[in-house]
Amino acid sequence: MKIDMKVNGTLHTVDVPPMKRLLDTLRDDLRLTGTKEGCGEGECGACTVLIDGEVVNSCLVPAIQGQGVHIVTVEGLADGDTLHPVQQKFIEYVGTQCGICTPGMVLAAKALLDENLSPTREEIREAIAGNLCRCTGYQKIIDSVEAAAAQMREGANA
Amino acid sequence: MPSPNPMVARADVPRRSEIEVHQASRLKDALEVMAAGAAEGKPWMPVAGGTDLMVWITQRRVVPARVIDIWNVDGMRGIEETEGSITLGALTSYAEVRRSEVVAEWVPPLVDAARWCGAAQIQSRGTLGGNIAGSSPAGDTLPVFSAWDAELTLVSTAGARVVKFADFYTGYRQNLLQEDELILRISIPKPAAGSLQVFHKVGTRRAQSISKVMLGFRGHLGADGTVEDVGISFGSVAPIVLRMPRTESAVRGKVLDTDTIDAAVRVAGDEVVPIDDVRSSATYRRRVAQNLVRRYLTALSKS
Numbered sequence: 027m028k029i030d031m032k033v034n035g036t037l038h039t040v041d042v043p044p045m046k047r048l049l050d051t052l053r054d055d056l057r058l059t060g061t062k063e064g065c066g067e068g069e070c071g072a073c074t075v076l077i078d079g080e081v082v083n084s085c086l087v088p089a090i091q092g093q094g095v096h097i098v099t100v101e102g103l104a105d106g107d108t109l110h111p112v113q114q115k116f117i118e119y120v121g122t123q124c125g126i127c128t129p130g131m132v133l134a135a136k137a138l139l140d141e142n143l144s145p146t147r148e149e150i151r152e153a154i155a156g157n158l159c160r161c162t163g164y165q166k167i168i169d170s171v172e173a174a175a176a177q178m179r180e181g182a183n184a
Numbered sequence: 185m186p187s188p189n190p191m192v193a194r195a196d197v198p199r200r201s202e203i204e205v206h207q208a209s210r211l212k213d214a215l216e217v218m219a220a221g222a223a224e225g226k227p228w229m230p231v232a233g234g235t236d237l238m239v240w241i242t243q244r245r246v247v248p249a250r251v252i253d254i255w256n257v258d259g260m261r262g263i264e265e266t267e268g269s270i271t272l273g274a275l276t277s278y279a280e281v282r283r284s285e286v287v288a289e290w291v292p293p294l295v296d297a298a299r300w301c302g303a304a305q306i307q308s309r310g311t312l313g314g315n316i317a318g319s320s321p322a323g324d325t326l327p328v329f330s331a332w333d334a335e336l337t338l339v340s341t342a343g344a345r346v347v348k349f350a351d352f353y354t355g356y357r358q359n360l361l362q363e364d365e366l367i368l369r370i371s372i373p374k375p376a377a378g379s380l381q382v383f384h385k386v387g388t389r390r391a392q393s394i395s396k397v398m399l400g401f402r403g404h405l406g407a408d409g410t411v412e413d414v415g416i417s418f419g420s421v422a423p424i425v426l427r428m429p430r431t432e433s434a435v436r437g438k439v440l441d442t443d444t445i446d447a448a449v450r451v452a453g454d455e456v457v458p459i460d461d462v463r464s465s466a467t468y469r470r471r472v473a474q475n476l477v478r479r480y481l482t483a484l485s486k487s
Contacts, residue, residue, distance in 0.1 A: 027205075043200060043201035043202075043203070044203070044205035044207070044253075045200050045201075045203045045205060045241065045251060046200065046201070047238065047242070066239075066242050066243075067239045067242065067243070068235055068238075068239060068302070068305065068306060069392055071303070071305055074305055077308070080279065080308040081304045081305045081308055082305050082308050082309055083235075083305040083306070083309075085238065085242070086233070086234045086235050086238040086239065086305075086309060087234055087238070087309070088205075088231065088234055088238065088251075088253070090205060090207055090253055091234070091253065091255055093207075134304060134305075137304070152303075152304075152391070153304060155303040155304070155389075155390070155391030155392065156302065156303025156304050156305045156306065156391060156392060157303075
C-alpha cells in the first residue's frame, strides 16, 4: 500500500503493508536508523518519535496511521550542524552512555520542553517515565534536560 | 463476544503483511464494513491507538485476518458536559483526559487513572474505548467507570444501544460487544456535590506498570452523617473489574464508626477473588484491597 508520510519536514511515499510498524518503516524504508527498537511492546520508549508533536512509541503505530501526519525523528532535531539544545546538553552533562535510549529520551524531553520551559525535576521524571535507561541511573539525563530548559529559556528571552 | 486472549499464543496466525486493512474515516462506513464482515464470517478487528493490538501482532499472539483502522473516525472523540453527566468519545486518548478541565472538575479520579496508565507515549495513543474493549481485569480506567455507574453507547448498522458498564463484562475477557459493533461513547453521571472521589493504583512503579491492585472509590455522607451513596470497584483482584455491592451494602445508610468499618473490611476480604500471578500474590492483593477499603471509608467518615 502506498502511504504519503511527512517525516522531518519532507514528504515521502512508501510502499509497505499497512500494518507494518512505523518503527520498521522509518528504519527499513526511509533508512532513518536513529529510531531504535528496544522491547517492541511499548514499555521502553527507545522507538519514541513525535506525531504532530505528541510522543508515541513507533513500534505500536501501524504505518497506515503515518498517512497525513507530521512525524519527527531524532534526525529531525538538529538544524544543520547545530544540535538541538537537548542534544547539546545530553553531551555536556553526559546524559548518554550506551546510546540506545538516547534518541527516544531526547524526543520525550523535547516534547516536554515544547509545552513547559520550566519543568521541575519531578515533571522531567514523569515526562521520561516511558523511556527506560539501564546505564545512567537517570540523574544525568535529568540534569541534561534541566540545562537544556535553562538554555531554551534564555533563547526565548533573548 | 469474547475478546482475544493475548495470553494464549496461537499456532496458525497470518503474517503481518497478510493482514487485510480497511481505513475508515466516517462512522457509517466503519459500521457498514464491520456488518458485512460479520455477516460473511470474516469479522474486522478495530484498531485505534494500537497499544494492545500492535503488541499482540508483534508477539504473534493475536493476529487478526482483518483490521479496521478507526483512529480517524469522526464523531468518536472528545469530552462533553451535559447537565447530569460527562460524556467521553470512545477514541478519547488518556492524554486528552489528562488535559480536560471538565473531567478534572467532575471526575478527577479519571484524570489520575489516565495519568498512571502507561506513560506519555501510551497516553498519546491509548483510548478509553480500547481500554474498555480490551477487557483486561487490569485496565486502568475501568474501576472508575465501574464505581461511578457509567453507561456505554454501543453502535452498529442496526442502531445504538445503551448498556450499563456494570453489565458489560460477562467473564474473563468476555463482553457484550458483537462482531459488528463499536463502543461509541462513555457517559459518567456527575457525582453528588461534596463526594469523596479516589483512584488508587498499587503497582511496582507509577508509570508503565500493570497494577497489582487498583481502587475506584466514591461516596458522600448525608446531613445526618450516614453514608448516603457509595461506589467501590477494584481492578486486578478478579477475572473482571469488580464492583463491590456487598461491601457497599455493609456501609450504606450507616454511620461510619469503627465497628461498621471493621465489618465492611471483613466483607471486602470475602468479596474480592484475587489470584497468584507474576505480579503479585492473592494473599497480598486481598490484604491491600482490605487496607484500601479501610483507608477510604475512614477518609469518608471524616469528610
